[in-house]
Amino acid sequence: MKRISIDPITRLEGHGKIEIFLDDDGRVANCYFQVPELRGFEKFVEGMPIEEVPRVVSRICGV
Amino acid sequence: MAKLKLASYWAAACGGCDVAILDVHEKILDIAAAADIVFWPIATDFKYSDVEAMPDADIDVTLFHGAIRNSENEHLARLLRAKSKILVAFGSCAHIGGIPGLANLFSREDILKRVYLETPSTVNPEKITPDPRTAVPEGEITIPVFHDAVRPLNQVVEVDYYVPGCPPTPAQIWNVVQAIVSGQLPEKGSVVGASEKTQCDECTRKKQEKKISGFKRIATVQPDPDTCFLEQGFLCMGPVTRGGCDTRCQLSGVGCRGCYGPPPGVLDQGAKALSAITSVIESKEEADVQRIVDQIPDVLRSFNRFAIPASLITRKVL
Numbered sequence: 001m002k003r004i005s006i007d008p009i010t011r012l013e014g015h016g017k018i019e020i021f022l023d024d025d026g027r028v029a030n031c032y033f034q035v036p037e038l039r040g041f042e043k044f045v046e047g048m049p050i051e052e053v054p055r056v057v058s059r060i061c062g063v
Numbered sequence: 064m065a066k067l068k069l070a071s072y073w074a075a076a077c078g079g080c081d082v083a084i085l086d087v088h089e090k091i092l093d094i095a096a097a098a099d100i101v102f103w104p105i106a107t108d109f110k111y112s113d114v115e116a117m118p119d120a121d122i123d124v125t126l127f128h129g130a131i132r133n134s135e136n137e138h139l140a141r142l143l144r145a146k147s148k149i150l151v152a153f154g155s156c157a158h159i160g161g162i163p164g165l166a167n168l169f170s171r172e173d174i175l176k177r178v179y180l181e182t183p184s185t186v187n188p189e190k191i192t193p194d195p196r197t198a199v200p201e202g203e204i205t206i207p208v209f210h211d212a213v214r215p216l217n218q219v220v221e222v223d224y225y226v227p228g229c230p231p232t233p234a235q236i237w238n239v240v241q242a243i244v245s246g247q248l249p250e251k252g253s254v255v256g257a258s259e260k261t262q263c264d265e266c267t268r269k270k271q272e273k274k275i276s277g278f279k280r281i282a283t284v285q286p287d288p289d290t291c292f293l294e295q296g297f298l299c300m301g302p303v304t305r306g307g308c309d310t311r312c313q314l315s316g317v318g319c320r321g322c323y324g325p326p327p328g329v330l331d332q333g334a335k336a337l338s339a340i341t342s343v344i345e346s347k348e349e350a351d352v353q354r355i356v357d358q359i360p361d362v363l364r365s366f367n368r369f370a371i372p373a374s375l376i377t378r379k380v381l
């Protein structure tokens with residue numbers, strides 16, 4: 001089975017890649033979109049004073 | 064003169080550094096006239112395989128933003144180091160760990176558990192957490208390994224220059240670009256695109272004598288717009304932060320949180336903050352000092368907002 005990797009996906013904010021599998025006739029059999037990044041804001045802002053949170057979560061995406 | 068080959072890459076980052084580069088506005092045309100972009104995922108369609116195919120030291124300058132959070136970040140740091148004559152740690156994350164470095168106060172397992180199993184908006188009945196290798200009917204697909212801790216770029220590869228800031232200001236980015244193009248970069252290992260002074264030296268708020276009799280929060284008290292935050296009892300990292308950003312937070316009505324990193328001669332920004340700020344507490348009585356210190360909101364994440372991975376202890380020992 002032929003495989004095409006698009007790594008990285010470009011011209012957008014964030015990290016991503018796409019794996020495409022082709023069947024013997026060259027048609028797309030399946031494809032997987034993957035997000036290979038995690039920073040963990042959900043955890044590290046827990047318990048933070050509320051007025052500080054906007055200054056931190058604005059760094060989730062700066063685009 | 065041959066055009067420079069320039070690359071810009073984001074590891075564990077938000078893209079704000081890339082946007083800050085674009086915020087030089089029409090000067091981007093001058094950059095394009097002086098340099099060819101050979102890799103810049105946010106703006107151009109070069110792939111990792113294109114970088115791998117380059118000869119070593121083929122890129123003149125790589126602006127590397129983002130921290131080293133996972134195996135892909137580390138791979139790209141090593142790859143771009145090999146392919147670049149000059150590697151610049153660009154922005155707080157690459158310089159000192161940045162906001163992603165706050166994760167070093169928690170274990171890898173606690174982060175994965177919170178994100179994939181516990182948050183109220185998560186629906187994950189099969190309790191799936193990320194696996195570096197996943198078998199699928201067509202073969203195997205992979206994602207990077209999530210490391211135990213976040214590291215700044217210089218803990219992974221040799222770094223030639225540091226540009227601080229979250230993000231660096233466009234004016235400072237332009238200064239750095241001009242230094243690169245004219246070949247007038249200072250000694251290797253230098254911090255560029257910033258000043259040699261502290262935030263306080265450059266802050267225009269009125270200062271008298273710093274004596275803190277109690278700490279306040281902007282969530283509950285309105286600060287005076289013209290007076291030093293610390294003198295009013297609001298936390299500000301100005302005394303222990305390198306200048307160069309035109310004190311943009313202080314001018315916006317909030318105290319500095321230290322994104323430009325420690326000033327010259329300071330190794331550990333958080334430890335210096337603890338020493339500098341607590342030393343101006345107006346009391347000699349131990350119980351009184353303790354009462355005032357207890358009012359500092361979230362000491363650990365306030366004094367070490369951007370620099371935990373670059374601190375002497377680098378992370379919470381779990």
